[in-house]
Amino acid sequence: MSMTATPPQESFRVDMLWNDARYRSTFIQTIALMLVMLAVAWLASNAVRNLEALGKDFNFSFLWQPASYDINQRLIEYDSRDSNARAALLGILNTLLVAAMGIVTATVIGVVAGVLRLSKNWIVSRLMAVYVEAFRNVPLLIWILMIAAAVNETLPAPSAFRGVETGAFVATNRGLYVPAPIFGEGSTPIVAIFLASLAGLFLLRRWAAKRQAETGEQFPVFWAGLALLVAPATLAFLALGRPIDLELPELAGFNFRGGFFLRDSLVAMWLALSLYTGAFIAETVRAGILAVSHGQSEAAYALGLRPNRAMSLVVLPQALRVIVPPLISQYLNLTKNSSLAIAVGYMDATGTLGGITLNQTGREMECILLLMAFYLTVSLLISGVMNWYNTRVKLVER
Amino acid sequence: MSGTHAHTVAFVADGKLPDLPPPPGASGAIGWIRENLFSGPLNTILTLASIAVVALALPGVLDWALFKSVWNASSLSECRSIIAESFGEGQGGACWAVIRERFDQLLYGFYPAELRWRPNVAFVLLIVAIAPILFDNVRALAVGAAAIVALKALAGAAGVVDGGVGGLFGATTVVLAAAGALAWFFGGGAHRRYWLMFSAAFPVIAYFLLWGGLGLEPVASSRFGGFLLTMIIGVTGIAASLPLGILLALGRQSKLIFIHAICVGFIEFIRGVPLITLLFVASTLLNYFMPPGTNFDLILRVLIMVTLFASAYMAEVIRGGLAALPKGQYEAADAMGLTYAQSMRLIVLPQALKISIPGIVNTFIGLFKDTTLVAVIGLLDPLGLTNPIRADSNWNGIVWELYGFIAFCFFLFCFGMSRYSMHLEGRLRAGERR
Numbered sequence: 001m002s003m004t005a006t007p008p009q010e011s012f013r014v015d016m017l018w019n020d021a022r023y024r025s026t027f028i029q030t031i032a033l034m035l036v037m038l039a040v041a042w043l044a045s046n047a048v049r050n051l052e053a054l055g056k057d058f059n060f061s062f063l064w065q066p067a068s069y070d071i072n073q074r075l076i077e078y079d080s081r082d083s084n085a086r087a088a089l090l091g092i093l094n095t096l097l098v099a100a101m102g103i104v105t106a107t108v109i110g111v112v113a114g115v116l117r118l119s120k121n122w123i124v125s126r127l128m129a130v131y132v133e134a135f136r137n138v139p140l141l142i143w144i145l146m147i148a149a150a151v152n153e154t155l156p157a158p159s160a161f162r163g164v165e166t167g168a169f170v171a172t173n174r175g176l177y178v179p180a181p182i183f184g185e186g187s188t189p190i191v192a193i194f195l196a197s198l199a200g201l202f203l204l205r206r207w208a209a210k211r212q213a214e215t216g217e218q219f220p221v222f223w224a225g226l227a228l229l230v231a232p233a234t235l236a237f238l239a240l241g242r243p244i245d246l247e248l249p250e251l252a253g254f255n256f257r258g259g260f261f262l263r264d265s266l267v268a269m270w271l272a273l274s275l276y277t278g279a280f281i282a283e284t285v286r287a288g289i290l291a292v293s294h295g296q297s298e299a300a301y302a303l304g305l306r307p308n309r310a311m312s313l314v315v316l317p318q319a320l321r322v323i324v325p326p327l328i329s330q331y332l333n334l335t336k337n338s339s340l341a342i343a344v345g346y347m348d349a350t351g352t353l354g355g356i357t358l359n360q361t362g363r364e365m366e367c368i369l370l371l372m373a374f375y376l377t378v379s380l381l382i383s384g385v386m387n388w389y390n391t392r393v394k395l396v397e398r
Numbered sequence: 399m400s401g402t403h404a405h406t407v408a409f410v411a412d413g414k415l416p417d418l419p420p421p422p423g424a425s426g427a428i429g430w431i432r433e434n435l436f437s438g439p440l441n442t443i444l445t446l447a448s449i450a451v452v453a454l455a456l457p458g459v460l461d462w463a464l465f466k467s468v469w470n471a472s473s474l475s476e477c478r479s480i481i482a483e484s485f486g487e488g489q490g491g492a493c494w495a496v497i498r499e500r501f502d503q504l505l506y507g508f509y510p511a512e513l514r515w516r517p518n519v520a521f522v523l524l525i526v527a528i529a530p531i532l533f534d535n536v537r538a539l540a541v542g543a544a545a546i547v548a549l550k551a552l553a554g555a556a557g558v559v560d561g562g563v564g565g566l567f568g569a570t571t572v573v574l575a576a577a578g579a580l581a582w583f584f585g586g587g588a589h590r591r592y593w594l595m596f597s598a599a600f601p602v603i604a605y606f607l608l609w610g611g612l613g614l615e616p617v618a619s620s621r622f623g624g625f626l627l628t629m630i631i632g633v634t635g636i637a638a639s640l641p642l643g644i645l646l647a648l649g650r651q652s653k654l655i656f657i658h659a660i661c662v663g664f665i666e667f668i669r670g671v672p673l674i675t676l677l678f679v680a681s682t683l684l685n686y687f688m689p690p691g692t693n694f695d696l697i698l699r700v701l702i703m704v705t706l707f708a709s710a711y712m713a714e715v716i717r718g719g720l721a722a723l724p725k726g727q728y729e730a731a732d733a734m735g736l737t738y739a740q741s742m743r744l745i746v747l748p749q750a751l752k753i754s755i756p757g758i759v760n761t762f763i764g765l766f767k768d769t770t771l772v773a774v775i776g777l778l779d780p781l782g783l784t785n786p787i788r789a790d791s792n793w794n795g796i797v798w799e800l801y802g803f804i805a806f807c808f809f810l811f812c813f814g815m816s817r818y819s820m821h822l823e824g825r826l827r828a829g830e831r832r
Contacts, residue, residue, distance in 0.1 A: 025653070029655070029656040032657055046687050046689055120434055121448075134809070139768070139805075140767070141773065141781060145801060146805070149801070336671070336673075340771070350675070358678075364682040368678055371675050371678075372671045375675065376670040376671055380670060
């Protein structure tokens with residue numbers, strides 16, 4: 001008997017589409033593609049017919065019409081005759097402002113709380129556990145509303161400060177006043193010198209690391225860097241006749257004038273987002289530190305490293321590998337959660353574009369599409385950073 | 399040995415000396431305090447600071463919430479005058495009377511009072527439906543039902559509940575007693591199949607119970623509110639997002655490029671936008687995408703969006719579980735000649751889901767907390783109900799009591815869930831313990 005080298009030629013049968021591995025994946029994907037296209041076409045045709053029935057069209061020209069509403073917390077110039085697009089831009093800047101402020105404070109709070117929760121000190125660790133559990137298990141919206149109520153009800157009204165010497169920072173129930181820098185004539189060189197110092201610091205660090213790798217000699221980077229950062233700018237500041245000044249808030253009439261003004265709703269959002277996200281970051285930090293095995297710190301001590309160098313050179317780099325990815329996704333959550341600002345009337349992107357502009361123009365489809373596009377862009381940017389970091393610190397395995 | 403040395407060496411111990419007690423202050427309460435609270439300057443400062451924080455905050459909070467609170471009043475001004483009368487002018491105290499008066503509203507919203515037995519029955523049936531999913535046999539249900547009925551009988555006899563013992567024969571108690579009896583006689587593992595069939599049928603039963611129909615008086619969606627609404631959204635989202643999330647996670651793992659792309663696109667899109675924009679879609683936009691003339695219910699639209707939202711997060715959690723499973727398991731399933739569906743159902747998913755249980759429960763907790771967001775689009779969940787309550791001139795100006803009560807309820811539920819997940823994690827890891 002001779003063996004045939006080629007299998008017998010089979011003619012194509014219909015059931016081979018799902019029984020034969022050669023055709024199955026193409027078949028399934030074609031079906032899926034068709035279903036998705038049908039669904040999209042159905043939704044789109046419905047949308048077109050519904051819009052037609054309502055006499056609406058799909059265009060973005062409303063963005064250039066006057067917004068005719070006021071925004072009380074603004075980073076750039078705006079008045080109610082400006083266009084909807086500018087109002088949306090203000091909202092976007094406000095979202096980014098509260099997110100950036102929240103990210104900084106939430107990180108500080110979270111790291112402190114996470115480290116303290118691991119402390120051997122019983123009272124401190126219990127206290128931190130209470131903080132973390134209280135904030136993690138109660139909805140953010142309740143915290144925002146409660147903190148907004150606390151700001152409005154417990155802080156004094158501006159009139160309470162009449163005849164009182166106020167410092168640089170004033171907390172009233174209308175918001176927080178902080179000093180603002182005024183850049184007078186001749187301040188440009190100082191800023192330029194400061195930026196140059198920053199670049200110099202970066203170069204100094206690289207040079208010191210290289211020298212230590214080559215010769216083993218350490219260079220006091222911290223003190224030298226501090227001097228480099230502070231001294232030239234301060235000297236220039238004094239030499240040029242102090243062109244940069246601080247503007248302090250002052251009570252004028254019924255309200256404070258001058259300085260930066262953080263509206264009560266911004267303060268409430270900021271505090272609530274920082275405390276809420278801080279609780280989650282605390283858990284992340286705790287998990288990260290616990291993930292570094294005891295053997296690592298013991299090995300560092302055995303090599304003769306002092307505790308803080310063992311921490312900074314051995315434990316922390318390994319803990320960061322575990323901490324940073326969830327930390328960044330917490331930042332992402334914070335940014336998305338800032339959309340709850342609408343509950344306390346802080347005019348962020350959701351409040352302007354998805355709130356008043358939407359209600360005034362009746363352009364739900366366009367407004368929500370733009371809003372989603374904005375949040376999606378921010379999310380994708382942040383997760384891009386996360387992926388870059390992940391590939392950079394990934395353990396190189398076989 | 400000691401005998402030979404005894405003549406040459408001045409002294410040799412021929413027995414072990416008894417241990418000396420540790421120096422005073424190194425053991426016991428004082429030692430513990432020294433070791434744990436005052437072991438160094440930094441620790442001492444931290445301890446003193448924490449004690450100061452607790453000593454400053456706790457008495458005030460306890461005073462407000464418990465010792466100087468009022469439970470019986472019909473308006474905020476009455477509360478304040480009672481507080482001023484009994485504790486002196488200028489004292490602050492909680493006015494829990496608002497919770498007492500509006501308790502039913504916070505539970506059911508504006509659900510008609512005479513029909514509130516229906517959500518109650520639905521809640522009892524919900525527990526009956528969950529029991530066979532969580533446990534191997536449902537005998538415990540009988541004990542629980544008996545305990546609740548006994549408690550109700552006691553309360554009725556003591557006259558705490560209106561209507562005395564006669565109030566016992568409401569629909570809720572009857573259903574509870576019937577479920578308990580069934581669980582007692584047919585609660586064994588052999589009958590688990592039938593209990594699971596009931597679990598599968600529960601959504602339909604609950605729908606007709608809550609919304610009416612089939613001979614029950616219909617109730618409009620706009621009357622739903624309070625924790626009833628929270629439960630409806632939370633439970634539906636949880637139940638529907640798990641299977642959807644599993645499908646999405648499998649799709650994301652799939653080698654079929656197109657299916658993979660659809661799943662990745664969907665998951666990343668949903669995870670990239672805040673829930674509130676999806677709720678805006680539900681409240682303003684979803685009707686545009688339906689055939690002209692359809693106008694379906696706001697709660698249903700919210701349910702759809704919440705489910706989609708939760709399923710994307712669930713998919714990521716389950717993907718983590720699928721990725722954590724050793725590759726050998728997949729290969730072994732293939733080597734056994736199992737089809738894709740069989741290998742997923744029998745080999746891969748049981749293990750992957752077990753790994754991802756903590757994440758799944760975390761997603762559940764997040765979803766449950768996120769149900770409060772529906773207040774922003776005008777649904778009357780507990781947080782949304784605070785405004786109508788405050789609009790009543792009797793309770794105008796009440797803030798902390800309402801938020802405090804709602805926060806407390808959410809805390810109890812979410813904290814309970816997270817503890818249960820930790821317990822479950824420990825139990826499932828029993829096999830890996832040595």
